Every structure is written in structure tokens, then in C-alpha cells.
Amino acid sequence: MRLGPLLGFENSFETVVSVAQEMESVGAASVMLAEAGRSAVTQAAAVIAATDEIEVGTYVVNAFARSPWLTGLTARDLDEMSGGRFVLGVGTGNVHFNDWYMGIDSSKPLAAMRDFVQIVREVVAAPAGSRVTYNGPVYEMGKWRATYAPLRSSVPVYLSASGPQMMRLAAEVSDGIGVGIMASVEFMRDIVRPNAVASAEAVGREGSELRFPMGALVSVNQDSEAARDAARASICGLFHPVPHPYYDSQMRQQGFSEAANMLSELMPEGRTSEAKQLLPEEIVDSLTISGTPSECSRRIAQYEGVADQVVMMRVAQRNEPVGVAAYEPILELVSEVNSR
Template structure:
């Protein structure tokens, strides 16, 4: 249970058009939000906007939620991280994740199998880069260093640049219990997706049992402030339908699996069927009200204030508010969370 929820702003990844959220980020910083988080799927990247916002702010933390591992080798991500951490004065929080086979193999052209083993290797190599105690080596099957082939001339190297911090905070974007347990074992935080403050805690209690003191659970929460709660729920459902139906294959969709574990198996499969059949409006309508109402904060501000109590009672330590950009709403939500 978090006595004092930390508050962050989730700006996500771009849609069809470029989306410069500088004014929102500046407003959030002025209001005391502690972090801003970018993301990537298969369009805009996570690091460029974060550097852009970091250059226009002074204090707000800079997080990736999530940078996809298959987009970059471990040392490339470590280089991005140490560079941005230097330029921002030590403000980076590096969130990484494996994504899913649809993106990993279809977009990046990389193999997906053995995600837990890959993650463990990835983080080990990044931390070698940042510690800079010795030339970086990797003995695992996924990211061997030096490369065991080619010319045979490769040799272990040490970063030319001395990192500002020898241990940049690493967060894992994880959905399955085994991946969450890995986050608790080797990472500094967890960025859950589709977290229900009433239903999710018992599902992950065993996985988080070994988490160290100070382990940060930074959860993205969509906010739809609207005088009409029914309309707010309808608006909140759209992204859930998209992830259940469109962000994964019918045969393997890790996002859908989360909804199944939450107890909404029949509804989730119905949403997927409708979405894949091209009946997207019906798919949105098929998302259960009680599910959307738990995952998001919707309705008038007094109702949102009431619903926040469940988040305060949960293991979540940081709320990353999504869907809010204007200063008045950022201020009102800050007052609700901090009041």
C-alpha cells in the first residue's frame, strides 16, 4: 500500500500524426509531477521525444514506457540511456520490454522465443556498460559479445564515455506473472499495463514477494474526465478493444491474456472476434463496463476522487496519468491525488 502516490504523466507513442507534448510536460513539471513517460510501438520511437522534453525542462524525471528490446541491441540501448542521462542531469528512468511476437518478428525481424532469458541477458549487458568496470562481454545465446563469427576480429570494449550514474534505474514492462517476478528480481521497477487495483494485486502477489525495498510500480492509468460517466466509459473502452483485438495475433496475444487472468475470458474473446472481423465499434461496446471502470479513472472529478481510493490501497507506487494534456485538468488531478 502506497502512503503517498507519486504522480507522472504518460504521453505514450504517436499515432498517425506527430504529437509534441512539450506544453503539457512543462505544465506537469510546474505542478510537481515527478516524471513524464514516452512509449513506442511501430511508429515513433521512445528516446527522441524524451530528449526533446528533457531539453525543455529542468527537473521532471524522464521515463520510457516502454522501449522495445528488439529495436536495439543491449549496448545500443545502454548508449541511448547513458547519453540521455548525462544530458538531463541524471533524470532517466529506463523502461524496457520484450513486446510481442507480432511486432518483434513482423516489424523488427528478430526472433521472439525465450523472452525471459533474453531480458536477463539484456539487462546484464546494459549494467556492464554503465558500471564501466571492465570491457563488456556476453556469454549468453541471445546477445553474445564479442560476436562468435564473422571476421573473428571482434574484441570486448569498454564505453569511451563515463556514465553519469553507474546504475541507471531499469523498469520492466511485464504482463505475465513470470515476467513480473523477473522484474522484482533484477529490475528497479515494474510498469504494468492494464492493472486493476482491486483484481490485480492477488494475481501478482507471489511474483512481487521478492521485490526489494524501494521497488517502484509505475502504472499507466487512462483518465477520462466527463460529466457523463456512461460516455466516459465508452471513450475509455476504445484502447482496450484495440489491444485485445489488434495488438497481437489471434493465436497469441499477451494483452488478451491479462484480461483473461482478470476474470473476463469470455468477454475478451468476444472483443477479439469482433475486432478481427472488422466490427470495431461493436468490439468497443463489448468491453465490460466493470472492466473499463476498474482500469481507468472516468467520470466527473468527485467520482474520480472516490475511485482513487482503490489505487491508494493497492501496491502501486506511481500513477502515470494518460489522456490528460491541458493544465487545468493536470492541476485538478494533482490536487485529487495529492490532496
């Protein structure tokens, strides 16, 4: 199983870079950068400059915050900087944040994302001297000519998807379906993979060539119950100050509509303690990777064959140290998984 952290929530660039270096030293497969409090692109450049072999990617950049042309150029540059270690994860972003921060209505993203990903893939693969022309219902592009050869024939592009329509689109136009945190083994095995493969093959693509990276809430603590309690708090946080539409949808698709309704009611009012008490244990068991390092290692093993990569979003623990030291349990987990 390919394993690595999702960074981007740390207090300093020094911590981001230092954690990435530590991950490389223990044999993690990748370091992915989130676009949250920091730019995923800037973080990726910093990590690329500080590492030698580990795969570096964005998970994910917000397509509505940038043009597809510039995103393609950025991916070409980062791939060259890294010596061919870069992967581009792209998504729609949070519909609420797009509205609040940028005044953008992203509530109907399918056509935009189809155009966006197709332009990006053409730009990253364009040989020196070739032109890229594209005419879509949302984005158009003309007259651009690649001035130099890309390092590789293409850069992997993953499209973040949760709902069935976006998953279908990801299978049709991208290199992989970037699944967000809170996906059970059954969700990946019975819904994501078979539907994506069928959608790819329906448009003449090889379904076997699709990749399936999966985000995961990973709560590691030598005290198993403390890890689970931290995971409960993290799940509740996804519904504050308003429910995150991606995770709300993903919960409901996996049969937890009652819990999603409860969280949608309590968390906007700040009733975290009550929400944690009412959260079903089955959600922690099946939608997170929580417990001691050994318990988490066994949970990760359950995803063998259904996810190609686990992108670990670290869950903060009560009274944990600051900086790189907070990642010691995750580093231990990576070492344990690699030793299996």
C-alpha cells in the same frame, strides 16, 4: 502517489514537449514516453531538453529493436543530459509488430530479456575505464570499455511484464516491474507485488527495493458517462486489428476470459459498436480510471500502497480540442491528486 502522463501518441513534437512542460508546472512526478508512432528515445531527449526537474523515462523501448549495448549507452547519455532524471523502461514489444515491422520472432523472449537487462544494467553502471564482459545464451558482449564515468552509480531499469514468468524475471534482474495498462487494484496487490517480492528474495535481492510503476487507461471528462464510453472504445481498440497479446493475457489473468474471447472475435472484424455494448461494466470499473476529475482522483487513491507510480495513458474524448488543450482534464486531475 507519483503521477504522470504517458506521451508518444501526439501529432507533433511541439505537443509532446509542451504537454511535458505543463505537467512539470502542475507538479506531475514524471513524464514517460511510449514507443509507438515515435521513437521513445528521441522524445525523451526532447522532453529532457525542455524541462528542469521532472523525471523523464521510456515506457517502454522495444528490446528487440536495438542492442543491449547501445541501449545502455543511450540510457547513460540521457541520464547525463537530464542531470540524473532519467529512467529506462524496456520490454519485448508487441510480438505481431516485431514480426510485421522487423521480421523478428520474439515469441520466446525470456532468455533474451534476461541477457538484455543484465547487459544494460552493467553498461549504465560501468565506471570510467572498466570493461563489461557478458556471455549469455542469447547475447554476448566483450572488449567494451567505458570511456567516461556515468553521472550516477546506476540508472533505474524497469522491465515491462504481464505474465507470471516475465514478472518473475523482472523481479530477479531489474529495478522494477513495469505493469501495463488495465491492472486492477487486486491484480497489483494480490498477484504482482507479492509474487515479485518473493521472486526477488529467492535470488538474494531485497524485495523492498523493487519499484512498481503501473500504466493505466485514464479517461477524464466532466461528463462521467462520456468518459466511461471513451474508455470502452479504447479497451476495444486493444484488440484491433488483432488482439494485443499483452493485454489479452492481462485480461484473462484477472478473470475476464469471456470478455477477451468476445473482443478477440468481434474487433478483428471491426464490430466495435457491438463489442462496446457487450463489454462488462466491471472491466471499466476495475481496469481503467474513468470519470470526472474527482472520480478519477478517488480511483487513483485506491492504488496507494500497491502501485508506486501511475503512468497515465490519456483516453481521447469525443469532440475534444487538439494539441495541449486536450490534456487540460489530465492536468486538472494531477492538480487535484497533488492537493489531497
